[in-house]
Amino acid sequence: MEKIKVLFVCMGNICRSPTAEGVFNALLASRELTDAFQVDSAGTHAYHVGDAPDLRAQKAARERGVELKHLRARKVRGEDFETFDHILVMxxxxxxxxxxxxxxxxKYKIRHFLEYAPHLQRREVPDPYYGGAYGFERVLDLVEAASEGFIETLRREGVLT
Structure with a gap:
């Protein structure tokens, strides 16, 4: 079976999108679905290419059992549009x-990640970069909900069994 390829995207790829990548991978592992997916994250800007996620994002995620320190920021590449099945933006x-x-x-592949958590009645995952610790906790709450919803959507659509 071909893997479902998912790319999470934010601006600099050091806060929201690596958090989404880490949370989504943790959810896949807990459901024994890791082998069915290829997951990555990227930014629309090259501000932080090669950097690890923001230390505040790492700390907040680690407190929930998700490790991000191994991830490195990169910029979206032209080939990503062909490679990935789902490009989920923040x-x-x-x-x-x-x-x-x-x-x-x-273009049909590009969707807001929070479309998969309609019960939250939000369209955007807010950028926590210039705020305090609460912002990183909020990002985790939002991406956890959207990750669950995305998996359920794939199941409902018959993409994932």
Whole structure:
């Protein structure tokens, strides 16, 4: 079976998208689904290429049993649009940036990650970078809910059994 390829995207790839990657991978591991997926994260900007996730993001995730320190920031590449089946963005700004650079035949892959958690009645995962610790906790809450919803959507659609 071909793997389901998922790319999480935020601006700098040091807070929200690596947190989503880590949380999603932890959820896959807990459900013994790791082999069914290829998961990565990237940023629309190259501010932090090669850097580990923000230490505050790492700390908040580690307190929930998710390790992020092995991840490294990278910028979205042109080939990502073809490689990945699902490109899940954290906010409107990054959604717009990706739509601008994405070939038309792959635009359908770009979705807001929180579309998979409609009960939250939010469209965007807020950027915690300039805030305090609470922002990183909030990001974890949101990406945990969206990760669950994404898995359930894939099951409902018959993509994942």
């Amino acid at each position: 906010d409107d700004e990054n959604h717009a940036i990706l739509h601008e650079i994405c070939p038309d035949e792959h």
